[in-house]
Amino acid sequence: MANLFENISEKNILKLKRILSANTAKYKKNVNILSNVNPDNFIALVDSGSVQFIFNDYDGNKTIIEELNAGEMFGNLISNITSEEITCVTKEDTQITYIEFDEITNDEIIKNDFYIIFIKNLIKLLTDQLTTRNNRIELLTKRSTRDKILAYFKNESQKRGTKKFNMPMTFTELANYLSVDRSAMSREIKYLKEDGFLEVNGKKITIDY
Amino acid sequence: MANLFENISEKNILKLKRILSANTAKYKKNVNILSNVNPDNFIALVDSGSVQFIFNDYDGNKTIIEELNAGEMFGNLISNITSEEITCVTKEDTQITYIEFDEITNDEIIKNDFYIIFIKNLIKLLTDQLTTRNNRIELLTKRSTRDKILAYFKNESQKRGTKKFNMPMTFTELANYLSVDRSAMSREIKYLKEDGFLEVNGKKITIDY
DNA sequence: CGTAAAATGTTGCAAATGCAACATTCATTT
DNA sequence: AAATGAATGTTGCATTTGCAACATTTTACG
Numbered sequence: 001m002a003n004l005f006e007n008i009s010e011k012n013i014l015k016l017k018r019i020l021s022a023n024t025a026k027y028k029k030n031v032n033i034l035s036n037v038n039p040d041n042f043i044a045l046v047d048s049g050s051v052q053f054i055f056n057d058y059d060g061n062k063t064i065i066e067e068l069n070a071g072e073m074f075g076n077l078i079s080n081i082t083s084e085e086i087t088c089v090t091k092e093d094t095q096i097t098y099i100e101f102d103e104i105t106n107d108e109i110i111k112n113d114f115y116i117i118f119i120k121n122l123i124k125l126l127t128d129q130l131t132t133r134n135n136r137i138e139l140l141t142k143r144s145t146r147d148k149i150l151a152y153f154k155n156e157s158q159k160r161g162t163k164k165f166n167m168p169m170t171f172t173e174l175a176n177y178l179s180v181d182r183s184a185m186s187r188e189i190k191y192l193k194e195d196g197f198l199e200v201n202g203k204k205i206t207i208d209y
Numbered sequence: 210m211a212n213l214f215e216n217i218s219e220k221n222i223l224k225l226k227r228i229l230s231a232n233t234a235k236y237k238k239n240v241n242i243l244s245n246v247n248p249d250n251f252i253a254l255v256d257s258g259s260v261q262f263i264f265n266d267y268d269g270n271k272t273i274i275e276e277l278n279a280g281e282m283f284g285n286l287i288s289n290i291t292s293e294e295i296t297c298v299t300k301e302d303t304q305i306t307y308i309e310f311d312e313i314t315n316d317e318i319i320k321n322d323f324y325i326i327f328i329k330n331l332i333k334l335l336t337d338q339l340t341t342r343n344n345r346i347e348l349l350t351k352r353s354t355r356d357k358i359l360a361y362f363k364n365e366s367q368k369r370g371t372k373k374f375n376m377p378m379t380f381t382e383l384a385n386y387l388s389v390d391r392s393a394m395s396r397e398i399k400y401l402k403e404d405g406f407l408e409v410n411g412k413k414i415t416i417d418y
Numbered sequence: 419c420g421t422a423a424a425a426t427g428t429t430g431c432a433a434a435t436g437c438a439a440c441a442t443t444c445a446t447t448t
Numbered sequence: 449a450a451a452t453g454a455a456t457g458t459t460g461c462a463t464t465t466g467c468a469a470c471a472t473t474t475t476a477c478g
């Protein structure tokens with residue numbers, strides 16, 4: 001995963017963070033981190049750990065909208081965190097760096113020659129995020145649970161270049177990711193196994209297509 | 210909708226396009242525009258007209274993944290156009306400007322003082338795209354067709370600040386956008402009308418909640 | 419290590435949804 | 449203005465899916 005400070009020296013990273021007035025915060029596991037963030041436009045970098053964006057339904061259901069790991073970023077310009085029903089919760093101990101969005105193009109920063117690298121990194125991160133969203137949309141628009149599951153496993157397999165791999169998340173999380181009922185997904189996976197499309201042993205997946 | 214060349218003078222836009230080696234192409238309606246694009250990383254700006262990204266199912270179904278209008282952009286780093294099942298078709302006569310991605314940070318361009326504005330515009334476009342995707346994901350993860358429809362209309366209403374507005378697309382397109390069967394959506398809208406949540410007269414929508 | 423919590427697998431049942439087929443209205447083109 | 453094609457509305461029917469409830473297994477944590 002790309003990093004906002006890739007190819008910038010340690011010294012210049014410090015300088016950059018100072019010029020950007022970047023703030024770093026540490027959070028424990030299972031903390032709602034957006035309850036105390038200022039309302040201006042910002043970007044937030046997950047330095048370490050991971051967070052989940054959770055949509056809280058009016059009748060108590062929770063849907064994981066997305067999960068971000070170290071190196072990824074979010075922000076009110078980037079993510080859907082304006083909606084009050086959405087919370088952002090740490091999955092583990094997590095460190096976040098906050099940067100005001102307008103600072104990215106402030107007067108001082110553009111004098112530095114590492115600025116161009118920083119901009120490239122930022123654009124790369126944004127396009128990576130877009131790719132992630134596009135992939136999910138492609139899955140979500142599948143007409144049936146079966147197609148969603150197959151497309152997901154096919155993607156994962158192609159990313160890794162092998163037909164055997166480990167689930168990168170729990171089946172419960174996958175059901176949320178694909179936005180289908182967990183038990184219905186479990187049933188469908190059973191059918192897929194019976195029909196010879198899949199083998200599942202715990203977290204070990206083998207696709208046969 | 211933001212524009213990549215916003216707040217840059219006509220003269221400087223020309224200069225910028227020259228430095229970026231930007232190419233402009235014109236297409237007629239209903240043309241598959243990605244069949245003849247070079248494979249390098251690029252961004253494409255919809256100068257005028259509109260295009261649709263269509264996923265072509267293995268059994269002949271077509272799903273509109275997204276629609277882009279004038280001012281919006283796409284590209285292999287941004288959109289999911291790597292997949293061979295996806296085509297990009299013009300909805301009307303359309304003009305597209307292509308820019309090589311790497312040119313965005315080339316040596317010559319960074320000497321110009323309008324560069325910072327250009328970068329700001331580019332980042333704004335990318336974050337706008339992300340917001341668009343996030344909105345769609347939020348709709349697609351709704352558990353039922355009813356919730357998808359209601360959330361869509363609620364969004365549209367809030368964007369405009371009024372409970373009466375016109376459909377910005379056809380119902381057929383909306384069904385694709387929400388990834389539900391058109392006739393099932395039509396039926397559900399009928400129920401919503403009966404239950405007093407919606408009024409529909411042709412393209413005129415009134416939500417009552 | 420033991421216990422609580424989370425994840426998983428399963429199944430019956432009701433409800434929602436997709437699909438097909440058709441009539442009707444609306445829009446576009448010549 | 450006529451004609452063609454696209455969009456819309458409707459409905460029966462089969463299938464898929466969500467939901468609830470439960471047993472079992474795995475994981476996390478004190």
